[in-house]
Amino acid sequence: MEGVFSTIKISGSGMSVQRRKMNVVAENIANAETTSTEEGGPYRRRRVEVESASEKLPFQTVLKNSQATLTRTSRRHIAGFPSSIQRQESVAVATGKEVVDGPDAYKLVYDPSHPESNDEGYVKMPDIEIINEMVDMMSANRGYEANAMAISASKEMLKSALDI
Numbered sequence: 001m002e003g004v005f006s007t008i009k010i011s012g013s014g015m016s017v018q019r020r021k022m023n024v025v026a027e028n029i030a031n032a033e034t035t036s037t038e039e040g041g042p043y044r045r046r047r048v049e050v051e052s053a054s055e056k057l058p059f060q061t062v063l064k065n066s067q068a069t070l071t072r073t074s075r076r077h078i079a080g081f082p083s084s085i086q087r088q089e090s091v092a093v094a095t096g097k098e099v100v101d102g103p104d105a106y107k108l109v110y111d112p113s114h115p116e117s118n119d120e121g122y123v124k125m126p127d128i129e130i131i132n133e134m135v136d137m138m139s140a141n142r143g144y145e146a147n148a149m150a151i152s153a154s155k156e157m158l159k160s161a162l163d164i
């Protein structure tokens with residue numbers, strides 16, 4: 001039964017990471033015009049890098065270790081398949097690591113009337129493209145929806161299994 005609940009755990013961690021990505025993108029959009037921060041200089045773009053929390057194994061190894069064979073309970077069944085349920089694999093959950101752009105990640109915009117402009121009239125603005133941020137937001141939203149649908153499908157399978 002653990003295997004069924006592990007799918008919900010995986011999808012739940014995916015939803016958490018996608019929600020975090022949406023929050024970071026919203027923060028980037030809100031600060032797209034911020035020229036001065038507490039750290040000094042313009043706001044620096046942030047992003048969330050998604051990674052797996054478990055150790056990385058080759059697919060062939062995971063497949064081989066997760067196979068279970070069936071017991072032959074009747075002579076009419078196919079011979080040569082002894083019973084052995086092998087150990088459960090650990091669940092790989094998604095984690096997100098927030099990454100901040102370097103201090104030199106900015107663009108110069110000519111605006112001599114801006115209070116933060118230098119002697120030549122240029123202002124250091126955050127290197128944030130609203131279109132790219134919106135694409136990232138849509139991608140995170142779709143990932144969130146996909147994980148929510150996977151949880152819903154797992155719940156339906158559990159319900160169906162209980163009806164049997």
